[in-house]
Amino acid sequence: MEDLPIEENPWKVVSGKEVYDNPWINVTAYEVINPSGGNGIYGKVHFKNRAIGVVAMDENNQLFLVGQYRFPLERYSWELPEGGGPLNEAALSAAKRELLEETGLVANNWQEFLTMDLSNSVTDEQATVFLATGLSQKEAAPEPTEKLQIIRKSFSQVFDLVMAGKITDSITVAAILKLKAMGYS
Template sequence: MGAAPENPWKTLDSRLVYENRWISLSEHKVINPGGNPGIYGVVHFKNRAIGVIPLDEEGCTYLVGQYRYPLHLYTWEIPEGGGPLEEDPLEAAKRELREETGLEADHWEHILTLHLSNSVTDEMGIIYLAQGLRQGESEPEDTEALQVRRVPFDEAYRMVLSGAITDSLTVAAVLRLKLRLLGQ
């Protein structure tokens, strides 16, 4: 692929517009690649998106249902949450799986790293496959009212293909694992 091209954007000025414990929003005065002045808003995430696709010995996975406030929609997705940038992503994955499902796993494998909505954010997602599962007690956060469903993996795959699952981490994780199970 060769060397990456140089940045065609020129930043003239930047200012912080908003900040809370999860994100910050900055506005940048720029000269765009066409040579024209403009502005660019960037949402910086203070956490990584962490996803876990648990897969048991019978070929089933676990989906978490919850109401997603920004979308005003109830969604089904793999166990996922935020991991602080300074936290080891694998430790964050273990914590999220336990908190949301009560599951713990003996075997962990990183299967995917991706950027989410990279036109306006710097949010990065990291997804792990968890196997050798043991059931314990879940510990959801007070911002979570969760339902957990154990479903055959192929059912989760069909939910992705039909559009019943739209969460980007879940779609990416299920498709990556399906390719792996097909030997690709």
Template sequence: MENPTENPWKVTSEKNVYDNPWINVTEYQVINPSGNPGIYGKVHFKNAAIGVVPLDEDMNTYLVGQYRFVLNQYCWEIPEGGGPEGSNPLDSAKRELLEETGLKATEWTEILQMHLSNSVCDEFSVIYLARGLQQHEAEPEDTEQLLVRKVPFEDVYQMVCSGEITDAVTVAAILKVKLMLVENRL
């Protein structure tokens, strides 16, 4: 192994197997790191996953509840959505917060960037903390049937710790904000 950080995968061919406005799936014929032939599938996301932790002056945050089709279950999570490739993630975060909760914020801090499932997809997430909140009218998309709950931040942290909240963006965001609180960085 000359350089362990270099790509050990060799692509011999690739085929687009599925495409829609949100994702693209490509199947690759490869020579794997052991030198054997194989296949690898990649899901490319056409939007960045955008998350927002709205935090008011009384240390409340806002959760959005909705039925998640893929999981076939109801979930509570921070306001989140997609930001088209090439767009400003902060603009997408502001849009998502208003759409889902009706909130606008005067202070925005990027708190986290992360890949969500790097073994099969390239989905990338940018998460913000929003402060200086003002209530306006929510503008949900026609695909969204949402409930919004104002919840003390510590209660949401406990929901993450107990496994009641399992959404990866929400879990990472709440744990990051909790760490920032513990370290007096808010």
């Protein structure tokens, strides 16, 4: 596979000031000289965790979806089991924990198949997505702030929901489309 060309950073930072910080994110306001040479501003949201997604697929190509109300969106969302893992924690370790917490599932087989930048115009948040198979059911232990529903749908049903715009979560959409391109159905 051919590499893509890479250019040097054309942005110059004049100053930066932290304007918000909590256990999950940090927001910095920058004064910059933009690529065209003009003065400007830029706000950056730094994520203190990596986003984790898990496609939990059983032996019949059934996927587990998690439903929950998403505060920033002000609406309900169906998505893969997802969560965050500290940047200094192995992504696989975080994925195993999130899958167990949200669904009670444990997987024997794990395959990392997708990494992506989630909103690279304003954040540095990265996501890692795994395919988990060889599933067995244990007891779920969601975080106290989570009120979750779990459903199981065939891969083709989930793909159809993505294509119909009924599932819009970025990690879920990207993972399902990539798996489809890899030959899953």
